[in-house]
Amino acid sequence: MARRSQHSQEQIKDMVFKAAETIVAEDGFAALKVREIAMEIGYTVGSVYMVFENMADLIMQLKGRTLDEINQQLLQVSTQQPPEQQLIELSKAYLFFAQKNFNRWSMIFEHRLGTNEVVPAWYQEKVDSIFQHIEALFKQLAPLATAQQHKNAAHALWCGVHGVCILSLSGSLDVVGIKEVESSVILLAQSFITGWQQNL
Amino acid sequence: MARRSQHSQEQIKDMVFKAAETIVAEDGFAALKVREIAMEIGYTVGSVYMVFENMADLIMQLKGRTLDEINQQLLQVSTQQPPEQQLIELSKAYLFFAQKNFNRWSMIFEHRLGTNEVVPAWYQEKVDSIFQHIEALFKQLAPLATAQQHKNAAHALWCGVHGVCILSLSGSLDVVGIKEVESSVILLAQSFITGWQQNL
DNA sequence: ACCTGAACACCGTTCAAGT
DNA sequence: ACCTGAACACCGTTCAAGT
Secondary structure (H helix, E strand, O other): OOOOOOOOHHHHHHHHHHHHHHHHHHHOHHHOOHHHHHHHHOOOHHHHHHHOOOHHHHHHHHHHHHHHHHHHHHHOOOOOOOHHHHHHHHHHHHHHHHHHOHHHHHHHHHOOOOOOOOOOHHHHHHHHHHHHHHHHHHHHHOOOOOHHHHHHHHHHHHHHHHHHHHHHHOOOOOOOOHHHHHHHHHHHHHHHHHHHHHHO | OOOOOOOOHHHHHHHHHHHHHHHHHHHOHHHOOHHHHHHHHOOOHHHHHHHOOOHHHHHHHHHHHHHHHHHHHHHOOOOOOOHHHHHHHHHHHHHHHHHHOHHHHHHHHHOOOOOOOOOOHHHHHHHHHHHHHHHHHHHHHOOOOOHHHHHHHHHHHHHHHHHHHHHHHOOOOOOOOHHHHHHHHHHHHHHHHHHHHHHO
16 A cells, blocks of 8 residues: 555645535535545545645635636626626626536535634635626726725625525525526616616 | 433423524534533433434524524614615614624524425525515505515515625625625615616 | 555434433 | 433544555
8 A cells, every 4th residue: 555656746636626526516515525535536535635734725725716717707708898787797697607506606605714714815816806807897887986986886786696696596585596596686786786876 | 310300391492592502602603513512501412302303403493593583683673764764774784683693693594404405484484574574665665566576676685785794794805894894785775776766 | 755544533313221 | 201321423634654
C-alpha cells in the first residue's frame, strides 16, 4: 500500500472537486461525506486531507466554484439591450441556474460558517462581482443618481430576486412550476425598477 | 434507575422545546444535539425519544413554533394606517424579528427536508397565513385587481423582503448595521409597491 | 513523499433491562 | 409505564506505519 503516484496532487484535487459536485448535484449537500468522496475517486479518506485542509475548506471552495459558474452565466446576458431589460434577463438567468443546479446552488446558502470563522477574501470577491454587475446597470438606468443610490438599488433588487428564487424553489411555498417562479421574478424586478425610477 | 415520573410527558416535551430553543438561540442550529438537550433537561437521550419521533420531528416542530412567533409579531402591526404603510411596517417587523432571533429564524431555512419527506399540512398552514396577511393588504391597495394579481404581488414582495433579510443578515454581504438592512427593506417594499400600482 | 487504514471522539437512534 | 444506559452504525479527523 501507499506511494501510488498514479495522480498528481493537482489531479487528485480535481477528482475530489468533480466527485463532490456529482454527489451534491445528485443527492444534495447533506449527502456529501469524505468517505463517499474517497470511494468515488478510488482513494482513502486520508488522501482527501492531503489536498484539502478539511471538509469546511472543500465546501467553501465548492461554493466558490458554483459562484464562478453563476457569474459566467450572468455574463452571457446580452448587453445589446436597455439596462432595464438587462436587469430582467439577469434575474431570469439567475433563476434558471438555480433551478437547473438546485442542489449545488442551494448548498451556497445551506452551509453556514462556524463561529469565529470569517468569509475568505477570495470568496467575498466572487459575491461582490455579481452585485457590481447589477450596480453598473442601475448607473446606466439613472446616471444622475448617486453611487450610493445605485449600490442600494442593486442590493435591494438582487437580494429580492434571490429571495423569490430560494423560497419558490425550496418547496414550502406552493409554487407549481418554473414558469410561475419566473413570473414572480419578473414581477418583482419590473415593479421594483419602475418604482425606483419614479421615487428617485 | 427508571420510572421517575417527576414530570408528565407533556412537561418533558415542553422542557425539550425550551432547552432546544435556548441551544439554537445561543449556539445556532448546528449545535442542536440530542445529548445536549438531554443533559440540559436532566434526562437521558431515550427520554427525548419518548416525546418526539426523532430529531427531524423536533426540528420541524421548533420551526413551527418560530413561525408562530413571527405571525404573532406581524399581527402587532397597526391596521390603523394605509395598506401601503402597513406593508412597509410588516416588512420592518419581519426584519426586526429575524435580527433579534437570528439563529432560530435562520434555522427555518438552514434545515432542509430529507428526500421523499413532505412538508406537513400544519406547517404549511403557518407559512400560508403569513402570505395571506400580505395578500389581503394588496387587495386593499388595489381592490380592482384580480385575486391572482394580489396573490402574485404578495408572493413577489414577501419573498423579496425575505431575500434582503437573509442575505443581509447572514454575513457575506458587507452590510454594516441593522439600519442599513432596514433601508434596503424599505427601498424594496416602497419601490415595489409604487411600481406594481403603476404597472397594473 | 505519498498513501493507507486503524483509531478516536462524536453523532442519531434503538431497545433490552431495570424499577 | 417510565426511564436508563449500553450498543450500533455512521460521521470528520488524525497519524503511525508502510512503500
